[in-house]
Amino acid sequence: MASVRGVFVEPFYGGSHKAFLDGLTAHSSHEIHLLSLPDGEWRRRMRRGAQELAAAARALPGQFDFLIVSDMLDLPAFLALTRPRFERVPVMAYFHENQMTYPRLKGTKFNSWFGQINYLSALAADVVAFNSQFHREDFAGALRSLVSQPNNWLLEDGVAQVEAKSTVLSVGVELDWLAQFESPRRKSGPRTILWNHRWEFDKSPELFARALRAIKGRGVPFRLVVAGEPGENPSEAIIGLESEFATDIAHFGFAPSKAEYGRLLWQSDIVVSTTRHEFFGVGMVEAMAAGCVPCAPRRYNYPALVPSGLHSRVLWDDEGDLEEKLESLLTDPLPERTALQEAARRFAWDRVAPDWDHAIERLARGEFARVQDGPAD
Incomplete structure (x- = not known):
């Protein structure tokens, strides 16, 4: 099909949303015009984005x-x-995350306004694409659960329509830039643990800090790299690591440049996630592409990122299992890095862009709009 012309509307052009859109517009064979607002307070963007972008x-x-x-x-x-x-x-709604299942601060309630925006947007679109199969199932499960509750704002038929027109389109991740910073890893001395996530509550930094203390208490040495963005409300659990593990710190703080971040990935051995959610996992894919061995929850989207043969070695079920898996990765021979790197390469733009181009072509032809009696493929 010849190149088609369309618009991508993004009220939150920052962080992973920006990285994805920059990659899509750079790698797609189609003409994509970006209509966006800079990143900002996300609630304000969801409430006002449609109004602010309508005139443009x-x-x-x-x-x-x-x-x-x-x-x-x-x-x-x-x-x-x-x-x-x-x-x-024809319209596609693309879900990086959703407000139905996004973690909430302890003591706060589900804000139905944002959940309604997600649901009604999915209902209004011709096709609803999610960044992972886990996310697709997670969103559908949340809708089915909510529709059974009294005084809800969904229709059963509406939920069925959303499910029927749902599909999966992975985000693409820029990975080629990493090669220029590749360097040999240390072959002696303690292995290096990497934290490359935001420092906020939804990433469970308290759990990460407790695991480090437990490992240290068992006399297992390690070096520690803490990167990632602090975010609007950085956790004291992460901030306190700098002094608590002062003699173990190899780097602490947001990487000041892409080059420095790339070097930190290649210098690290194990990348740990203790998050309370993960709809995709760009940071984990980047670290794996640089040869880091993951230590992540056996839930969310992580089983889809990690080769199935390594699940029992690197994916954990609870806090005790996290400590055991992490200690094993620090003391036993590590899994083969090339298998993890190839698993990460599945999400490189050169492999993902053709899927996006095909989906855009189908959308432009109106094929998705006709899929009403069963799930989109």
């Missing part, structure tokens, strides 16, 4: 074959405010 959308020149929006956009409001601009344009 109406002013876009020419005709479009497709429209893609991220989960941060209130799609029904956007379509209403831009009518009739996209009246006959």
Whole structure:
């Protein structure tokens, strides 16, 4: 099919959302016009993004074959405010995350406003694409659970429609840049543990800190690299590691450049995740591509990232299992790194872009819009 022309609407153009869109526009064979707002307070972006972007959308020149929006956009409001601009344009809603199952701070309640935005956007779209099969099933499960509760705001038929038009499109991850920073790992001395996640509550930094203390208490030596963005509310559990493990720290703090981050990945041996959610796992893919061995929960999307033959060695079930798995990775021979690197390469843009181009072509032809009696493939 010849190149088609479309718009991608992203009210939160920052972090992993920005990295994904930059990669998609760079690697797709189709013409994609980006309509976006810079990253900011995410609640404000979800509440106001459709209003703030509507005028710019109406002013876009020419005709479009497709429209893609991220989960941060209130799609029904956007379509209403831009009518009739996209009246006959097929629409995809792409979900990086969702507000149905995103972890909440202890003591806070589920805010149905944002859940409704996600549900109604999925209902209004012609196709709903998720960044992983885990995410697709997780979202559907949340809808089915909510529809059974009293005073809910869903229709059973609406939930069935969303499930029927759901599909999976992996995010692409830029990996080629890592090769220029490759360097031999240390062959002697303690192995290096890497934390390359945000320092906030949803990543369970307290659990990570407890595991380090337990390992240290057993007399197992290690070096520690703490990177990742502190975020808006960095946890004291991470901040305190700098002094508590002062003699073990090889690096502490957000990597000041892409080059420094790349060098840290190649210098590390084991990348640990203690998160309370993971819809995909870009940071884990980057670390694995550089040869880091994962130590992550046996849930969320991690089983899909790690080769199945290594699940029993590197994926943990609870806190005690985390400590045992981490100690084993620090003291026993490590799994073959090349298998992990190849597993990560599955998500490189050169492999993912053709899937996106094919999906965009199908969307532009209106094929997804006709899939109403069964799941999209």
